[in-house]
Each structure stands twice: as C-alpha cells, then as structure tokens.
Amino acid sequence: MTNHTQVLNPATEEVLATVALADVEQTDRHIETAAAAFQTWRRVDPADRARLLRRFATAVDTDPEHLAQLEVRNAGHAIGNARWEAGNVRDVLHYYAGAPERHLGQQIPVAGGVAMTFHEPLGVIGVIVPWNFPMPIAGWAIGPALAAGNTVVLKPAELTPLTALRLAELALQAGIPEGVLQVVPGKGSVVGERFVTHPTVRKVVFTGSTEVGRRVMRGCADQVKRLTLELGGKNASIVFADADLDEAAAATPAGAFDNAGQDCCARSRVLVQRSVLERYLELLEPVVRDVTVGDPGHEATAMGPLISAAHRDGVAAYVEGAEVAFRGSAPEGAGFWFAPTVLHARGADDRAFREEIFGPVLSVLTFEDEDEAVRIADGTAYGLSGSIWTRDVGRALRVARGVEAGNLSVNSHASVRYSTPFGGFRQSGLGRELGPDALQSFSELKTVFVATG
Ligand code: NAD
Numbered sequence: 001m002t003n004h005t006q007v008l009n010p011a012t013e014e015v016l017a018t019v020a021l022a023d024v025e026q027t028d029r030h031i032e033t034a035a036a037a038f039q040t041w042r043r044v045d046p047a048d049r050a051r052l053l054r055r056f057a058t059a060v061d062t063d064p065e066h067l068a069q070l071e072v073r074n075a076g077h078a079i080g081n082a083r084w085e086a087g088n089v090r091d092v093l094h095y096y097a098g099a100p101e102r103h104l105g106q107q108i109p110v111a112g113g114v115a116m117t118f119h120e121p122l123g124v125i126g127v128i129v130p131w132n133f134p135m136p137i138a139g140w141a142i143g144p145a146l147a148a149g150n151t152v153v154l155k156p157a158e159l160t161p162l163t164a165l166r167l168a169e170l171a172l173q174a175g176i177p178e179g180v181l182q183v184v185p186g187k188g189s190v191v192g193e194r195f196v197t198h199p200t201v202r203k204v205v206f207t208g209s210t211e212v213g214r215r216v217m218r219g220c221a222d223q224v225k226r227l228t229l230e231l232g233g234k235n236a237s238i239v240f241a242d243a244d245l246d247e248a249a250a251a252t253p254a255g256a257f258d259n260a261g262q263d264c265c266a267r268s269r270v271l272v273q274r275s276v277l278e279r280y281l282e283l284l285e286p287v288v289r290d291v292t293v294g295d296p297g298h299e300a301t302a303m304g305p306l307i308s309a310a311h312r313d314g315v316a317a318y319v320e321g322a323e324v325a326f327r328g329s330a331p332e333g334a335g336f337w338f339a340p341t342v343l344h345a346r347g348a349d350d351r352a353f354r355e356e357i358f359g360p361v362l363s364v365l366t367f368e369d370e371d372e373a374v375r376i377a378d379g380t381a382y383g384l385s386g387s388i389w390t391r392d393v394g395r396a397l398r399v400a401r402g403v404e405a406g407n408l409s410v411n412s413h414a415s416v417r418y419s420t421p422f423g424g425f426r427q428s429g430l431g432r433e434l435g436p437d438a439l440q441s442f443s444e445l446k447t448v449f450v451a452t453g
Contacts, residue, residue: 005158005185010076010305011296011335019161022186027153027194030184034124034151035200037179042121042149046100052176053100053147057093059174060086060167067135067163072296074162075134076304076336077259079297089139089167092418092434096143099439103148113451119443121149122226123202126195128188128216129164130208131157131307132262132358136416137230138164141205142181144438151180153201155192159307161185188212196220203227203442207264210356210381210427217430228431228441230264231424232356233384236377237267237413238367238399241276243389247411249283252362253291253302255387255413257340260303261315261360264428265385265407265415269345269353271373274366281364284342285326291340293330306336306359315359318352319343325364348379356382370395374402383425385415406432 003021008014022030044052060067067089068082077085105117127141134156145152156164161183168183184191192212195201196219203226206216210231220227237255239248255267272280296304306312315338328340338359345353345365353363367373377386385407388399396410406424407415416422421435431441 007074007159007162008308009073010307011073013334013336016073017162019165019185021158022184022191024190024194027184027186027191028198030153030182031124031126031194031198031200033179034153034182037177038121038123038151041146041151041177041180044149046103049100049147049149050097052174053093053097053143055174056171056176057090057097059170060090060093063166063170064090067166069297070162070166071135072304075131075160075307076296078301078304079299080301081259082296085133085135088136088418092136092139092143095418096147096438099144099147100149103439103443108447110449113449115447115449118446118448119148119439120446121443123150124200125150125152125442126198126201126204127152127154128192128195128204128206128208129154129156131160132259132264134160135163135167137207138167140418140422140433140438141228142167144433145205145442146176146180148439148442150203150442152182153195154181154183155188155195156183156185158185158187192216193219196225197222199223201225205433206230213429226441228423228433229429230422230433231384231427231429232358232382233264233266233424233428234269234354234356234380234382235265235267235385235387235405236269236271236403237387238373238377238389238403239270239272239276239280240373240388240390240392240395241273242391242395243276244391244411245276245280245283248389249280250287251413252284253287253340256362257291257303257360260306260338261362262307262311262358266358267385267387267413268357268362269377270362270364271367271376272364273373274368277364277366281325288326288328288340288342291328293328293337293339303340303360306338309336311359312336312338315357315361318355318357318359318361322350322352348376354380370399370402374399377403377405381427384423384428385409387411387413
C-alpha cells in the first residue's frame, strides 16, 4: 500500500507538495527494473555512455534556476548556495562523462602468457541520501556509478525528495535509458533497509548519521555487500597565534554556519591559541552579528532556517545551560529559525564541543601548542574535515598531516571539490567519493590470464 508524506517549506512551515512513499514491494520492483536496465547499460559503448552523461549534464544546466528554487523552498538553502549546488551536479556529471573512456586496466608482465585487468561494473547501486545537501550528494554517487556502467536506485531523505525527483526527469529527457536512474522516495526503515537486504543491490552508498551508518554496515555484512559510508563530523578549525587573525575570524561564520551549520564539514569547533583568544573573539563578534539570517530566497541571505521543528529543538538543547559568548539574530514567527551562536567550551569533554550538533552553533576552546591542538582536534570519534590557520608553511603541513581527518584546508574552510577525493577517517566514514579514482569504488577488478603457449 502506498503511503504519502507532506513536504514542508522550512522557512514558512507551509506544505509544498505531497509525495508518495514506496513500500517494500514497490522498492523490489524498482530494483528489478534497475537489474534489467543494467544488462543493456553495461554494454553501451564507453563513448556513447560518455555522450549520454554529457547530455544529462547539459539538461541539468538548462534548469539550474528551477532546481535551485526547489531547494530554497524544500530545504531552506540560501539561493546563492542552492545555485552552487545545482551547478555542482552539472559539473560532477561533466567530470565523470570523461571517465568511461579512461577507465583503464593494466597489462602485467607474467610468464607463459598475458595477464590483464578489467574494471567490471557492480550492477545495481542503492544510494541513500540525507536531507542536508540533497542535490550534490545525489550527484556524487550518480555520476561515477553510471559512468562505470552500473544502474542506480536512489532514496532521497523523507524531508527533501523534490530535487532528486527532478534530476531523474532530467536524466530521462537527456536520453539516459529508462531504469538506469530511478528515484524512490520512501522511509529509511523501508526503502533504505530494502537496499541493504535485497541481494540484487550490489553496493550501498550511504550518507547520513554515524548511528544509521553503523546499522547499514551491519546489514551489508550479511551479504558482504560493497559499501561507502559518508557519516558525521565534528570538525576543528585550529587558529594559531601567527595566523592572519582578521582573515581567520572573517571566514569563521561561513565555515561554521553555512547551510545553517547542517553540514558534515561544518567547522563547529574553533581551537584558538591561548595568547590570541581575546583578539580573535573581538574580531569574530561583529562578523557573527552581521550574518544575514532570513528568507532563503533573498539574494542577500547568508543563512536560512533549520530543516524541521524537531531538529531545531535538538539544536536548542545543546545551547541550554551552555556558556554563550555571543549570538547573531534570526527572524521570529513561522519557520524553523535559529540564530548563529558562539559558545565558550568549558573543556574538551563539553557535550556541545564533542557531539555533532548539525546547527549554527560553534564552540571555542583554547590550546597552548601544536601537540595540544592536534590532540584536541582528534578528541572525538569523528575525522571528516578541518582547517589550520597559520602563516608558517611547515607548521601548516605538520598539523595537516597530524590531524586524523580526510579533508584538511590551510587558511581556508573549503573541503569539497569534485576533482579531489572526499571522505572521512574513523567514524566519519568508509571509502572516498569524488576525485579521479571514484570509479574504482563502483567496479570490481578482474584479472584475466591468456596463455600464449
Ligand atoms: P540519517 O542517518 O537520519 O538519514 C540519512 C538517510 O538514511 C535518509 O535518507 C534516511 O531516510 C535513511 N535511513 C534512515 N534509517 C535507515 C535505515 N535503517 N536503513 C537505511 N537507510 C536509513 O541522517 P540525516 O539526519 O538525514 O543527515 C544528517 C547526517 O548526515 C549528519 O550526521 C551528517 O554529518 C551526515 N552527513 C554526512 C556527509 C558526509 O559526506 N560525510 C554529508 C552530509 C551529511
């Protein structure tokens, strides 16, 4: 039986759309359709697969404003961010359109014949997407998975299915054959679980919380199913006394509050060398108060609302009883608003300093020297990203090599580029997405030996 869900605009709490949620039988039919489409798609010549992916990229590029506006309304993303996100899907598709014809094997010298390797596609890939970046996270899996010759069933988050549904329409318009990319809205406990348990799904790409990721991993173990996990983060920005403090402070709100802090790469902890704490906070306060929080459709808006009332309550619970340094502002009335907030951490064990809040809440703590900075940065279960602010190149590299995280930036908060690998150490994930090697995790390596007599 089909259920429905009402999709809300988090800035107004108005109902935007009603979307049908698939049950287990419907999910199974989508998986069977994907398995049938795989038999044709895997045989499409590499150059033709490349051409179709390029056409898909072009189709996305004819619709960027519509996609961006959908994300503004469905996820509350600031319009400037949402345009970037639609552009990121286009760019990822263009980048991986170059891959089918470059997915090279090796010829390895052996006795008695010729040994060579082939990259074989896996089959049906189940992609499970969270609500925080519905478009880019879908694109990061779709691009390399299709380029490698797989077919995809994709489950968007219950709260944010609209852009994924539009991307599937654009794929069909671009000539990607029926069944190669299907979007299946539904509950995690129904559709997501079925991707894990259905034997025809040969790999799961899961992006979401570490808690659900562990459960998905346990389920995949039953079938030794391939798995990529992109999980939570509690990322540290380390500010040394020799840094350009104006620049470090000016960049802090974007690093911590972008997408209202609902970003696995958010720099939600700032570690400041003790001697410059006072100066850094003096510089930070006005830029935090200046963050424009409001209607995400306005060009000047930097930060929109949180995704839901329940999530806002969870974020607020971290601030209750905490030592607030200063806050920005947020609208009142309808919408799930939360003002940017800076906390003084009482210590590295402070709950708000250790746990992923996934909202616009930043905790500040001091350190004495490099060793202590690295120790504090590594003091959580996570290891996704982080930043180092210093003018000393040697220190920048020492600390970047020292921190256990997958994506580190020096004098910058940028973590994501489609052309570089992305993923987490420790409980932030398993495997990598994006970059030149992404197709390796969407294919199996096969060795063939031919005896030459
Ligand atoms: P979530 O784990 O609650 O849900 C993620 C997805 O999993 C949703 O589509 C959900 O329906 C589905 N799901 C839920 N239960 C499931 C189950 N039992 N089996 C299979 N699928 C199931 O996460 P969320 O609240 O949507 O997203 C926020 C989290 O995502 C944060 O922890 C954030 O750090 C993380 N995240 C990580 C990255 C990364 O690249 N590392 C990127 C974005 C978000």
